[in-house]
Amino acid sequence: MPDTMAQRMQACTLCHGAQGRATSSGYFPRIAGKPVDYLYNQLLHFRDGRRQNEGMARLLDNLSEAYLRDIAAHFAGLDLPYPPPQPPAVSPEVLARGEALVRQGDAERGIPACMACHGSALTGLGRAIPGLLGLPRDYLIGQMGAWRTGLRRASQPDCMGEITRRMSAEEVSAAASWLAAQPLPANTRAAPATDQALPMACGSHAQQGSRP
Template identity: 35%
Template sequence: MLRILALLALLAPLVAGATDAATSAAKIVKQGNGKGAAPCMACHGVDGGGMEATGYPRLAGLDAAYLQRQLDDFANGTRANSVMQPNASALSEDERAALAKYYSAMPLPARFAKPATAPDAKGERLATRGDWSRELPGCVQCHAPGGVGVGASFPPLAGQPAAYIEAQLRAWQQGTRHNDPLALMQHVAKQLTPQEIQAVAGWFAAQPLPATGSTP
């Protein structure tokens, strides 16, 4: 009995710390941190689903390690963005980690379970098969069938606003974003025409996602 009580005493600070981190993340999402970081929901929505009209990405259900790396890269200047850099820089390392876990655990909004719209033939072809005459692999070879994402290095594309996907492809293409594994995305993006970028982005944005749970 004494051993159990001693173990519980050791675990209590860890449990309390996890609870405090979750509470802190929820507060930052709704109110900011009072140190320069704005409320996350102002751009990424109350449900973490992003904003299609403005191209702000979905965060709900994304891999925690991927989210934390992006926040860290914004904070240290590895990834450039005029909105995210000052906000991420105003967050402590613990706050960035807490936010990554918070959004990773957030269920996908039901609206992402919508049926896929009529696919764009060019976008579908490039997304699923690529064009090997240009050494261009299909996007799903890294981002998984349907674009649901794989782990910390290959985020989901399905359910992201088309404008966001387009903006990232242009950033890879122009070299203003370069935090990809082995420069894979820079190679891929440089092979695409503006019309192809638009077609691929539109195809992935139209793909449905499960209504509940986290991104696989």
């Protein structure tokens, strides 16, 4: 059998689905087609303990940064169809609150719109900022909750940690519910990076430009 990256990555597909495409339900996210620097950063965070997952830590513990870049490049290069979005299981009022946070944020409390960083199409921006569509509601709630409580951390300054700590649990649930219910556009790839400044300093974005 050929020794290819696809063959080596079979361990990843046990949780993340065939070719890393996942599904529209469950806790494990899609990794196929995510921005390459984002995937690389997350592999580093799991390996180095900034993200807590025993299974991921065991898989990555002895892998070099060069090989983590190869893994990130493999999954970032996959262009696969997405499943249909989850039907919303919350009230129209909750969805409206979630949409307002995603599109507009809350300037009085220093909460930027999700679109301000993740792109107007919410498919990501550049090589380091991921899309927010096509992810299960429970996964989105779990990750934002982990940032709020410090169980998930990123390179400093940790902008997502700051943002989620300014949100209530109900707001996190509303934003996740709206995002999970949205269809994806025809072009699901991250938009090209621009010179426009983000609304907050973000350490992981500052690392953009590393080459896998």
